[in-house]
Amino acid sequence: MKTKIFFAIFFASIFSFNAFSQTNEQMQPDQKDVASIDSIMKAVYEVISGDAGKPRDWNRFRSLFHKDARLIPTGKNPQTNIVGARALSPEDYIKRVEPVFAKEGFYEKEIARRTEIFGNIAHAFSTYASFHKADDKEPFSRGINSFQLLNDGKRWWILTIYWQGESTEIPIPKKYLKSKKG
Numbered sequence: 001m002k003t004k005i006f007f008a009i010f011f012a013s014i015f016s017f018n019a020f021s022q023t024n025e026q027m028q029p030d031q032k033d034v035a036s037i038d039s040i041m042k043a044v045y046e047v048i049s050g051d052a053g054k055p056r057d058w059n060r061f062r063s064l065f066h067k068d069a070r071l072i073p074t075g076k077n078p079q080t081n082i083v084g085a086r087a088l089s090p091e092d093y094i095k096r097v098e099p100v101f102a103k104e105g106f107y108e109k110e111i112a113r114r115t116e117i118f119g120n121i122a123h124a125f126s127t128y129a130s131f132h133k134a135d136d137k138e139p140f141s142r143g144i145n146s147f148q149l150l151n152d153g154k155r156w157w158i159l160t161i162y163w164q165g166e167s168t169e170i171p172i173p174k175k176y177l178k179s180k181k182g
Helices: 004-025 037-048 058-063 091-103
Strands: 065-076 083-085 107-118 119-130 141-151 156-165
Touching: 004 058, 037 058, 037 107, 037 119, 037 141, 037 156, 058 065, 058 091, 091 119
Parallel strands: 065 156
Antiparallel strands: 065 083, 107 119, 119 141, 141 156
16 A cells, blocks of 8 residues: 555656646746846847737746746726736736737837846836837837846846836826936
């Protein structure tokens, strides 16, 4: 009986290890996506952009984020006028946007960036414009993504993307419409 239990546990651990390994292999980033701040920022905008119904490469998306990463949209409640924020994991973000991306095209393009770096940490204010089609001339929205990034000595990781859309009450200041690297 003990032998059967041992082999059951042994084989279960082998199969669960293989499943874990396959997941990790899928999550391995393309090194060119995470080699620099420029490359990881370019990758995140590329992976979320696409035509309506076009599947996004969510494994590529996941590979850009630290295991404890958060995506935090902000916004004003129209009924209460209170500004709030909601922290999402990368998985929560995927679940939230997949139904929207299935119905609507979404292209987010970086139009300017201001970056500050100290040691292994970086902060980037990335001004964006959002479009429904790649060739749209006018964005349907703009705003600022605040990226916090970590370099672990081997690659860059996104820890947080915290964003606010532009409004008539809060237009994007001119200084955030020009790029500046720190």
